[in-house]
Amino acid sequence: MGEVSRGARALVICPDIRGVSYDLDADSRLQEAEGLALAIGIVIADSLTLPVREVKPNLLFGAGQVENIRIACEQHEAELLVVDGALSPIQQRNLEEKLGRKVIDRTGLILEIFGERAATAEGRLQVELAHLDYQQSRLVRSWTHLERQRGGFGFLGGPGETQIEADRRMIRQRMARLKKELEQVRKTRGLHRERRERAPWPVVALVGYTNAGKSTLFNRLTGSDVMAEDLLFATLDPTMRSISLPGVEKAILSDTVGFISDLPTQLVAAFRATLEEVTAADIICHVRDISNPSSEAQKAQVLKVLTDLEVIDAEEGVSTIPILEVWNKWDLLDEDRAVKLEGLAHDADDVVRVSALTGEGVPEFLEKLGIMLTAKASVREFEVSASDGRRIAWLHAHGEILSEESVEVEGAGPKRRFKVRLNPKELGQFETL
Structure with missing residues (x-):
């Protein structure tokens, strides 16, 4: 400069x-x-x-x-x-x-x-x-x-x-x-993204209009010190940290550059790659500054960018990745607007209310994320050698054990039979152990 x-x-x-x-x-x-x-x-x-x-x-x-x-x-x-x-x-x-x-x-x-x-x-x-x-x-x-x-x-x-x-x-x-x-x-x-997909921890991407509070929320969830000032474009590069969620031992949280209206043409092409991380996410959290009078117009801008990235189908208007709206800066709302929006949020399955600054609503937000990430979990049965302590410990750490019993398999020795609930990524990880 x-x-x-x-x-x-x-x-x-x-x-x-x-x-x-x-x-x-x-x-x-x-x-x-x-x-x-x-x-x-x-x-x-x-x-x-x-x-x-x-x-x-x-x-x-x-x-x-x-x-x-x-x-x-x-x-x-x-x-x-x-x-x-x-x-x-x-x-x-x-x-x-x-x-x-x-x-x-x-x-x-x-x-x-x-x-x-x-x-x-x-x-x-x-x-x-x-x-x-x-x-x-x-x-x-x-x-x-x-x-x-x-x-x-x-x-x-x-x-x-x-x-x-x-x-x-x-x-x-x-x-x-x-x-x-x-x-x-x-x-x-x-290559790094392919490695993460094989790992395979679920990825949660924070997106939103610039200055919506994504970096402040990211810092609260991860204990990180990513630059979070009351400035437009405080974050430009995707920052990733691991977090734990209810029912999910580990997830990757990604903070991205803020969107803005009328982004100059030269920058749309140059910065598209910065948002590629979003297309590999399991869940997109759309962080909105709900206290801003232009919140709806800003939402439209974010959805337009997600459509450009082909996350949202241009014809159907349906997202290929689950989107959770995070209504941030709830603490800044006046009483009348808070009452009006509270009713809307209560009736919506894909909305949570938070204040990244005070921490209000963050536990409920994390619980919602955990539910969404485990929604596709399926119940599977495995027989694991009784001497394979590593795989048995992994199932206890990552899966929801529904039943466990000792069995004798002729010619194979003692085994442990598990009925366990795993989400698709956990299942993929277990199968590579």
Whole structure:
């Protein structure tokens, strides 16, 4: 990230373009834009929604609006303009010239956050690839991220113009190398996933809109210290930990990147692999910030992404993986809304109410997960050699023993006959012992 960005004062503008259909209303979009800016330490001097009757190809806004923006920047001592929308390279450059200030659009802002947050090898590769794709059309400014060891790949504080053609060639070469490295990382992760499927512990994936509280819930369930701040995109890389559940000795809990409306095209392709873990899950827990007025619109965004990932059938609208809705931040609801939602939650089999912060409802949530994971369990009979202590101990530890007796099998010696309830993954694991 550019060195002048953290702590920089910014004016945040949310364009409301006539004729454009948005996923969220103007207030929610402005609030989200503020959250994105705060996520990289920008100080918001002021923020406003600006109606745009007709998009100007060279500036986006009309000349009068640009002058009003310039005056607002002067009044609020804002050194940066954040535009919550896509700017063409020409619009961005012209706005900077007219305003005498740095300008960053929604895609650039999200890339700044991704660059700062990505922690794993795959995350860093994905961020850099997405940023190079974005930058190659914007070589009117310098890009310095190839010189950096780690951290953000931003351009808010770049040193100035460089040799554009040389840069273009370097970008193309670097993107080709990154794609090869990323493919290798994906293959390796695919092998890890295959190994987990053979292991085979059930996988529970936490998904949800960004800032819904997934990482806070993950930390409460695992005792882990995954970054969990009140910031958009606090988590970018899938984090996995083992947990125990009622009736399930061990399960793998996976925390994923938060979803967001109107994710820029460059990022959809680059970050799709981050969500591949979701497609291998046994249960998806959709964590919702139920206290947010835009909770329903956010839910629609999450379901849209799950449909894109083919977890939900596009035609039937049915999920191929069980989805449990986790209504988080229940403690923040006012009394009227809590009463209304309580009735809805009570009538739904696929909803649990929790507060990841206080722990309210978490035991019930874990119990529900245990029930869902053992729902497909079947009763099987096994005869195990009486001297095979390892397999006998395993059945006692993992299965629900319904009956156990000693039997003599002619020519095979003493055995223990078990009637035991096991879920499919436990059955697969027992058969490999």
